[in-house]
Amino acid sequence: MTVIKSEFSLALNQVATERGISSDDVISSIEQAIIAAYKKEYSKEEEEIKAKVNQDTGEAKLFKDDKDITPPGFGRIAAQTAKQVILQKIREAEKKTVASHYLSQVGTLVKGRIIRYDGYSASIDIGKAEAILPKEEQMNNYKYQVNDSLIVYLKEISNDKFDNPRIIVSHSHPKLIEELFKREVPEIASGAIEIKKIVREPGERAKIAVASSQSGVDPVGACV
Template sequence: MATTEFKAALIQVATERGISAEDVIESIKSALISAYKKDYGADLTEEQIEEITVIVDPDTGEAKIIKDKKDVTPPGFGRIAAQTAKQVILQKIRESEKKVLFDEFKDKIGILITGQIFRIENGLIILDIGKAQGVLPQSEQVENEHYRINQRLKVYVKDVRTGPRGTEVILSRSDAELVRRLFEQEVPEVSSGVVEIKAIAREAGSRTKIAVSSNDAKIDPVGSCVGQKGVRVQAIISELFGEKIDIIPFSASIEKYIAAALSPARVTGVEIIEDENRAVVSVPEDQQSLAIGREGQNARLANKLTKWKIDIKGTKGVFDTTEDTSSQSTENRDVVGVWDAAIEKVNKQLEDSAKTTEEKIQENTESEKTESTQ
């Protein structure tokens, strides 16, 4: 390596990569001692090798082997020194690039980014996300989503790792937090903090329930998330390839919260069993199937959303959300503590604010049609 090349390389890594020249030179010294030991140290003891030092001229890159204060540099060692210096500098550059990428994407864990699929291999989806490689493993994919080369996807950054292939960014399409980030992106009231997403329960690719509240009494949290003519929630549904989304109002009253979580079913009573963290919910006979949902999904998501075990009681029997859908009990249980005068009030609130997404969209659309004809 010529004199100007060596110094220019040191300056380059120092200014462009943030690696000090002293650090590079110390790494070169360590590498040269290893090279000397390998090629010329067969007849030396460990103690003698430990006494060897290396001097590297920072201007010329010339290296000398010093032992007992004497220059014992073997003939031809300069060529080895030059090759070693090149390798060390290149290695330092690669390490620096890895660290920069790792630090950059580590700060992006938990956010939403957009990538483009450029390779599919062994079940892994590899996305171009800029400087790094994004990996969508099978465990983070949605079963009924179909991925193709050049497809653009919004993905949730779940983790960042360093490996033999460099910095790998682990992405997710199935994480419930992806839905949260999509609402933050589409709904200004959510991104500003006026509307808060209190909980999310998701079965990726099929259905999601979210509970929302408002920090402003004038702002309807459900309506804000649905948007005019449903445009906001429809944008999210489209991004999730048709996944159904139920938006319900959060309530500090666990009875109201559980009743809303079971929407679109109409609830007539809720009994809270505190010591078991369990709720027994009464529904009319014609609402029991709706409350349970297909293969128990509606009840299961309500259970996940509220963090309460929910038994749904109708004339057909009791459905336990903690059990498999095939193990429904036909046992009749009396429900104590059913709301009395409050039942009608709660149901009216649910009709006004806890409608399913589809009902809310239809209501908004019909309202605008009426206004336009006046």
């Protein structure tokens, strides 16, 4: 019985090479998923079932006590299961690749657009990925709406309970003001003026203490 046609090995190797996924990991995941699919369709009892997928041909068999128990016609279910597992592995790899791309941008500003907002957290399209703007990182009096464009502070990248990377951004972090001033005031970007302290009431006001490290440079005047 063939799970996927003769292209199985080529497809598996292509996924492993292009996405950086271990082929052994993919095979193991397919075998576990095939066992789950078998138990759902054919067996409601708790029993020890093993699956074996041939990495070269895609042939899959099910065993119980070393006896082949593969049901006739199970190939279609196994093929669909294998396809779903491979697609899932691709999505997981893409998420990790994208997260790695943004890892070097933590602590900087990114421009995005709100694509979902449920009144609590917002999902922000930041280009190659989707970031999360949690409630605690929002400005209290700002009315967030879908399709709004925002400049946000890329705060961190962390993993959720399923080990999927999450890009967290902030619209209220004091560093957002600091990075905006670096963009707008050349003297701050060059280091001639240093931001000593920022006190911010997001959406209301912000106070910034600045100092000049070069004679003849007015720190307050340059920032106004």
